[in-house]
Amino acid sequence: MTLEEKIMAEMKEAMKAKNEAALRGLRAIKAEIIKAKTEPGANGQLSEENAAKMLQKMVKQRRDSLEIFKQQNRDDLAAKEQEEIAVIEQFLPKQLNEEELREALKTIIAETGASSVADLGKVMGVATKKLAGQADGKAISALVKSLLS
DSSP states (O other): OOHHHHHHHHHHHHHHHTOHHHHHHHHHHHHHHHHHHTSTTOTTOOOHHHHHHHHHHHHHHHHHHHHHHHHTTOHHHHHHHHHHHHHHHTTSOOOOOHHHHHHHHHHHHHHHTOOSGGGHHHHHHHHHHHTTTTSOHHHHHHHHHHHHO
């Protein structure tokens, strides 16, 4: 079952249950899928890798908005963003916790032979490919910096 088929099935369930929050998040995902499939070179297809990247980007955008809404004391809008994040995260691969991420990064650092912060780019290139969809780029970067310094 492709991501698009899963989304459509979930949308039907959300409509039946009159779950407005889930429906809002699912519609946003469906819109992004359609946009990704119509981009030049996509040939009407969306690979699993691209789908995971797209979902992570959506979660990141919503987290950024959530921060802004909290700073401006807009709890109503912050709650909506939080609901959408929860819906989108259902379709992402299992996220690594900090300890699992630390171990994976230590392995990558050993593989690349990185020894200082100057090798950050080399490690980040490998880490973002290997851990795509399993961890936030900001978390990976912060941990790599702390491990290399």
